[in-house]
Structures are given as structure tokens and as C-alpha cells.
Amino acid sequence: xxxxxxxxxxxxxxxxxxxxxxxxxxxxxxxxxxxxxxxxxxxxxxxxxxxxxxxxxxxxxxxxxxxxxxxxxxxxxxxxxxxxxxxxxxxxxxxxxxxxxxxxxxxxxxxxxxxxxxxxxxxxxxxxxxxxxxxxxxxxxxxxxxxxxxxxxxxxxxxxxxxxxxxxxxxxxxxxxxxxxxxxxxxxxxxxxxxxxxxxxxxxxxxxxxxxxxxxxxxxxxxxxxxxxxxxxxxxxxxxxxxxxxxxxxxxxxxxxxxxxxxxxxxxxxxxxxxxxxxxxxxxxxxxxxxxxxxxxxxxxxxxxxxx
Amino acid sequence: xxxxxxxxxxxxxxxxxxxxxxxxxxxxxxxxxxxxxxxxxxxxxxxxxxxxxxxxxxxxxxxxxxxxxxxxxxxxxxxxxxxxxxxxxxxxxxxxxxxxxxxxxxxxxxxxxxxxxxxxxxxxxxxxx
Numbered sequence: 001x002x003x004x005x006x007x008x009x010x011x012x013x014x015x016x017x018x019x020x021x022x023x024x025x026x027x028x029x030x031x032x033x034x035x036x037x038x039x040x041x042x043x044x045x046x047x048x049x050x051x052x053x054x055x056x057x058x059x060x061x062x063x064x065x066x067x068x069x070x071x072x073x074x075x076x077x078x079x080x081x082x083x084x085x086x087x088x089x090x091x092x093x094x095x096x097x098x099x100x101x102x103x104x105x106x107x108x109x110x111x112x113x114x115x116x117x118x119x120x121x122x123x124x125x126x127x128x129x130x131x132x133x134x135x136x137x138x139x140x141x142x143x144x145x146x147x148x149x150x151x152x153x154x155x156x157x158x159x160x161x162x163x164x165x166x167x168x169x170x171x172x173x174x175x176x177x178x179x180x181x182x183x184x185x186x187x188x189x190x191x192x193x194x195x196x197x198x199x200x201x202x203x204x205x206x207x208x209x210x211x212x213x214x215x216x217x218x219x220x221x222x223x224x225x226x227x228x229x230x231x232x233x234x235x236x237x238x239x240x241x242x243x244x245x246x247x248x249x250x251x252x253x254x255x256x257x258x259x260x261x262x263x264x265x266x267x268x269x270x271x272x273x274x275x276x277x278x279x280x281x282x283x284x285x286x287x288x289x290x291x292x293x294x295x296x297x298x299x300x301x302x303x304x305x306x307x308x
Numbered sequence: 309x310x311x312x313x314x315x316x317x318x319x320x321x322x323x324x325x326x327x328x329x330x331x332x333x334x335x336x337x338x339x340x341x342x343x344x345x346x347x348x349x350x351x352x353x354x355x356x357x358x359x360x361x362x363x364x365x366x367x368x369x370x371x372x373x374x375x376x377x378x379x380x381x382x383x384x385x386x387x388x389x390x391x392x393x394x395x396x397x398x399x400x401x402x403x404x405x406x407x408x409x410x411x412x413x414x415x416x417x418x419x420x421x422x423x424x425x426x427x428x429x430x431x432x433x434x435x436x437x
Contacts, residue, residue: 142312143353145332147345147381212352 007096010258014097015087017262017269018107022083024269025114029276030076033121036285037069044290051217052293054131072117079114086110097258104264111268118276129214136216144220148209153224153231162235165242166198172246176253197241201234219289229282236274240267309337313354321356325364333373333388340386344374347382371396 046053097103150159173191208230213223244267251257311328313321332338345353351361365382368374372391376382385391411421 139316140312140314141354142310143345143350145309145311145329145338145344147343148349210346210349210352212355216355 005258010097011095013259014262014265015091017265018083018087021107021111021114021265021269022080022087025111025272026076026080026083029272029280030072030117032280033118033276034069034073036280039285040290041066041069044293048295049290049293050295051132051135052290054128054135072121075117076114082113083110097261099258102257102260104260107261107265108268111265126214133216148227150205150209150231153209153228154235158232158235158239162238162242165239165246166194169194169242169245169249173249176249194241194245198238201238205231205234217292219292222283222288225283225287229279232282233275233278236278237271240270240274313356321360322364322367325350325354325361326367329364329368330373330392333384333392336389338384338388340384340388342384344382344384 040052044052170191208227214226218226244263247263248260251259251263309332311325311332313324313328315321317324319327329344338344344350347358347361347365350356351358354361365374365376369376371394372385373388374382375385408421411424412418416424
């Protein structure tokens, strides 16, 4: 079937999605994250907001934080340049994606290179929260008496879509995989991994809704926004993984593996948009209540729920 | 519609929780039939052990302030506003005072009363056993 599609069209789709991947993951989102960190360091200094910097933030560590931020920016610029160089090299050498697929591995490798700084930031954020918990010394604690439910954070239609798409993929996969008796370990592994991922999404959502806050000082309104962003990210991730699996299965069925690299690139971009993008959009830094991190704040306004 | 506890207070945490929820009911912060957070949610929000919240919920259910409807969750009891004024501990104390007074009037010593009370508690089957 791929023979009927002109190679120019296939290459156009691939270059477009790969350029999008370079822009989104190495330019757009790193810039947004760096601006966010700079905004916090500039507007909420450790002298006035010591609880935000639990490890005894000094001028020395402030300098270290700024230099780490510069390193983050430089790394992303370097990866973006590398991506651009790969694109130019492909164009110059007249690259043609393999008919039987397999080239998507290079797209994935480049993606992992792009995600390294995000993973480092996530780990350092967790470390910071851990230190915050150790330093948390308030004697009064408050809680809202309203129960939190799944549909307070995500529309039922999305949850239904996620469930139906998972069933649709599982049915499609099992029907195209042939008789169960002839299944290889790979078939069982794919089915188990995707089911396991969906189970993990459910556990993450359940823990976010009823679980403890990562940041002990976090304001109630901010906590709700965090739960909303986690819940939506997980539900959309489930939808996307099902759609992606259906599309790759269809590509295998109809001999369209030549589209695997742009498909993988597009899927990973969607994951980032729905993960980092959604979080940045739902928790705008200007709207975060930083007063809870001020020195001498005894009861965290964290738990001051809006009046009903 | 929020409750506050003080972890440095001498009052046990589950007692503070009971008092807090009763206070919200009394002030009309929650209406009969309103859903309440799960034990896990409340325990996590207050950074308490699940067992502490479970104990408070159990005692509130005994006093008909809240009611648990299986997997559907915990709700404010229809008669919560009426029952919130009843203090079971106070009622037990007044009944025991009355009995102790009558025993002393008949000449029983404090030691005899204590032994008799312990013996009565041991002889009576535990409720729910």
C-alpha cells in the first residue's frame, strides 16, 4: 500500500513531524520551564520565602541554581542544534525511510536525549519536596470536608473514551494476532505492558485524588489544580497510547510501516504536550499562591479551602 | 467547611477530629446526606494515620452523626444535627455517678464498688462479640 504513496509526501510528513519534535522538546518547552524557574528565583527570593528553599538556601546555592539553569538552557540548545544538523544531513543525503519500518528507533533515541533535562528537573523537584517535608513544622493542620471525586477533575466523556479505546485496541490486537494458541511471547508481553500501563495510570490518579500532597505547604487551590493536571494527563495518555497502538497495528496490517518514524515522533510530541504542556497551562506560575512559603507563616494557607 | 487539628494539643487527635466534624455539623457547614471525604483522603490531608481517622469515623457513626454506605462512601446522618448535642461519654458518666452514689448510700466501700464494677464488666458479654 505504501508503494501508492509518493516518497515526497512520506518525506514531507517525516521532516515536518521531526522538526516539530525538535522545536517542542528542545526549544519551546525548555524555554517555558526556564522562564518559570527564573520568574520564581527573581520574584520569590530565599530571604523572604525560605520555605520554598528547604536546604538552607544561601547565596552560594542561589548561584549554583542559576548556573544549573544556564546548563539546562545550553544542553537544550545543543540538542536542538544536533536535531537541526540531523535534519540537514538527511536532506543532503537524500534519506528514504525503510519500507519495513525500524527507523523509528532513531527518533526514539533522539527523544530520550531531549527528555534528559526534564527528568533531571523532575528528580530535583522530588528532592526539594522531600526536604520540604522534613522541614515542615506547623502544629495546626486543616482539611476540607468535601470528598474529591474523579469527575471533579476530568469530564466523564474522556474517561469513557479512554476505556472504550483500550477495549477497541485490545479487541483489534487480539483479532489480528490470530489464534491464541499460536501467540508468541511478544504478543503476550505487548498485551501485558499496555494493560499494566493503564493500571498504573489508574493507581496514579487514585493516589493523586486521595493521596498526600507532594508539597506540604501547597495552597488548597493549587493542590486542586495539581490533581486536575495529573488526572487529565493520565486519562489523555491512556487515550493516546490506545490510538497509537491502533495506528501502529493498522500500519503493520496494511504495510504502511514507512510511516512508523513520523507516527512515533508525533505520538511522543503529543505525550509531552499532554504532560508538560497541560501542567504548564493548568498551573500558571502567576496564579500560584507563594504566600505559603513566606517566613513566619504558621498555618499553611495550604489548607484554606474556598468558602462554600 | 474545613476542620483544623493541633498536633501539639493534649487532646487526642481522634477526639479533635470528632469535635471538628461535630462543630461543622452544628454550624450547618454540612447538610444531612452530604458526602464526606474518605478515611484515606482525610488522613492524607491532615497528615494523620488512617487508623486515627477510622477510629473517629467509627465513633461518629456510633453516635449517628455520620453513616457509612458501603462502597458509596460516608455521608452525614439524616439526624446528625439532632444527635450532635448528645455526648455519650457524659451520659455514661452521669449514669455511673448515680450508681456509685446509691452503692455508697448502702454502705459499700470504694474498693468494693471497683471490684464489683470490674467483675460486672467481665461477666457481661462484650457488645458485638
